[in-house]
Amino acid sequence: MLCLVGIGLYPGQLTLEALSALRECEKIYLENYTSSYSQGSIDKLKELTGKEVATLARRQVEEELTPVIEEARTKKIALAVFGSPLNATTHVQILLDAKKMGVQTKAIAGISIFEYVAFTGLDRYKFGRTTTIVFHGENYEPESFYDTIAQNKKAGLHTLCLLDIQAENEKMMDVRHAISLLEMIEEKREESAISESICIGIAGAGSDGSQIKAGTLEQLKKFNFSIYPQSLIVCGKINEKEGEALRALSDLQ
Amino acid sequence: MLCLVGIGLYPGQLTLEALSALRECEKIYLENYTSSYSQGSIDKLKELTGKEVATLARRQVEEELTPVIEEARTKKIALAVFGSPLNATTHVQILLDAKKMGVQTKAIAGISIFEYVAFTGLDRYKFGRTTTIVFHGENYEPESFYDTIAQNKKAGLHTLCLLDIQAENEKMMDVRHAISLLEMIEEKREESAISESICIGIAGAGSDGSQIKAGTLEQLKKFNFSIYPQSLIVCGKINEKEGEALRALSDLQ
Numbered sequence: 329m330l331c332l333v334g335i336g337l338y339p340g341q342l343t344l345e346a347l348s349a350l351r352e353c354e355k356i357y358l359e360n361y362t363s364s365y366s367q368g369s370i371d372k373l374k375e376l377t378g379k380e381v382a383t384l385a386r387r388q389v390e391e392e393l394t395p396v397i398e399e400a401r402t403k404k405i406a407l408a409v410f411g412s413p414l415n416a417t418t419h420v421q422i423l424l425d426a427k428k429m430g431v432q433t434k435a436i437a438g439i440s441i442f443e444y445v446a447f448t449g450l451d452r453y454k455f456g457r458t459t460t461i462v463f464h465g466e467n468y469e470p471e472s473f474y475d476t477i478a479q480n481k482k483a484g485l486h487t488l489c490l491l492d493i494q495a496e497n498e499k500m501m502d503v504r505h506a507i508s509l510l511e512m513i514e515e516k517r518e519e520s521a522i523s524e525s526i527c528i529g530i531a532g533a534g535s536d537g538s539q540i541k542a543g544t545l546e547q548l549k550k551f552n553f554s555i556y557p558q559s560l561i562v563c564g565k566i567n568e569k570e571g572e573a574l575r576a577l578s579d580l581q
Numbered sequence: 582m583l584c585l586v587g588i589g590l591y592p593g594q595l596t597l598e599a600l601s602a603l604r605e606c607e608k609i610y611l612e613n614y615t616s617s618y619s620q621g622s623i624d625k626l627k628e629l630t631g632k633e634v635a636t637l638a639r640r641q642v643e644e645e646l647t648p649v650i651e652e653a654r655t656k657k658i659a660l661a662v663f664g665s666p667l668n669a670t671t672h673v674q675i676l677l678d679a680k681k682m683g684v685q686t687k688a689i690a691g692i693s694i695f696e697y698v699a700f701t702g703l704d705r706y707k708f709g710r711t712t713t714i715v716f717h718g719e720n721y722e723p724e725s726f727y728d729t730i731a732q733n734k735k736a737g738l739h740t741l742c743l744l745d746i747q748a749e750n751e752k753m754m755d756v757r758h759a760i761s762l763l764e765m766i767e768e769k770r771e772e773s774a775i776s777e778s779i780c781i782g783i784a785g786a787g788s789d790g791s792q793i794k795a796g797t798l799e800q801l802k803k804f805n806f807s808i809y810p811q812s813l814i815v816c817g818k819i820n821e822k823e824g825e826a827l828r829a830l831s832d833l834q
Contacts, residue, residue: 453711
């Protein structure tokens with residue numbers, strides 16, 4: 329059986345059933361390129377499960393997973409995933425591939441960054457489509473995340489923006505970089521909907537040193553978000569209740 | 582300190598940090614009206630924590646919580662919440678009230694139904710605003726949930742519909758009832774956007790007997806969703822990848 333196990337955002341977020349599934353498996357692979365722990369280490373995961381943990385890079389997950397699925401035909405094999413599994417299409421594809429190969433599968437939910445959007449004081453029900461702000465590179469300057477935010481804003485909705493990770497270069501995007509990309513696109517398009525919005529930076533969600541800070545883009549650029557992973561919420565229409573909660577929970581001035 | 586602790590959808594979904602927080606608290610109150618376990622019992626929670634658990638009804642949470650907050654001024658008190666805290670505005674209000682009273686607070690994330698939307702095969706990023714389908718009563722026939730679904734559909738987005746609970750009458754809405762309300766509104770408005778959509782019923786998310794079934798409203802009405810809580814997803818535009826995943830994971834014909 330191939331068991332996709334969500335391990336949350338740090339070792340303390342392992343659920344009892346995830347822990348017991350990992351302990352029962354003969355081998356644990358860790359998908360190590362779509363996110364990372366916000367605190368604690370993979371050694372802690374080894375200690376808790378009493379198992380070796382083999383980390384897999386992007387290429388190994390996306391192109392070379394067939395041997396792992398084959399292994400799961402006769403053994404209990406775990407693929408551990410930061411946060412919750414199946415949020416990324418890669419994980420859904422793994423499940424489909426395993427099913428096609430006739431290998432039994434199971435998925436166990438974990439705590440993901442989505443559980444933290446209401447911790448800012450915003451109404452969780454008022455979020456629109458989610459997007460990822462991606463690094464620009466040579467001949468690669470996508471702006472689709474901007475369009476998603478703009479569409480949500482038009483409908484009065486908030487947008488959770490996940491920030492890109494380039495695990496192969498050990499690069500995780502920070503709030504400041506995400507803001508610079510949004511500002512660059514606004515300037516080019518001569519628009520100002522986002523630069524006039526209240527935004528919220530989240531760093532190291534849920535961990536001991538976690539930071540949640542709401543403000544204008546100008547205010548957030550000056551704030552030192554010092555831990556990872558980081559995310560950015562662009563607020564849509566903020567009602568009175570949310571305003572009060574943002575001041576109390578996200579330090580909105 | 583008042584600690585709002587998310588306890589997930591069943592006892593096995595307790596995280597290590599939630600368990601340790603509950604064990605450290607002198608008293609555990611359980612907010613018992615916005616949801617319930619999908620499997621397992623509150624006795625299991627007592628056994629795991631080694632503590633008594635006092636359940637609170639709606640009125641006690643919404644109108645009479647001041648003594649509990651006062652108690653938290655000098656003791657560690659936990660307010661356990663099914664799923665994750667702060668998703669309901671009631672919980673945010675409790676946190677704000679405690680802060681105003683100068684009582685220290687903490688919130689610990691848990692696994693909520695939102696972690697399961699991608700388990701259906703749908704792309705988690707493509708969900709619009711969430712809504713709750715509520716029971717109609719005498720002189721109380723709200724249709725705002727219909728408008729939310731319709732707006733999401735127009736933008737091609739999926740809608741997670743949570744289903745109403747009347748804890749005081751021990752009533753939890755099931756998928757069939759939710760469908761009947763949607764059909765009644767469509768008929769009244771002479772519209773057909775939702776009755777022509779693919780929908781997904783989810784019963785007892787994550788538990789051993791959990792059921793996930795996609796189909797037309799006609800197909801879902803005939804399906805026996807037998808455990809609780811139940812939710813309904815109304816799909817927006819389904820792309821090719823999602824279609825394949827819905828057939829494999831949600832039994833779409």
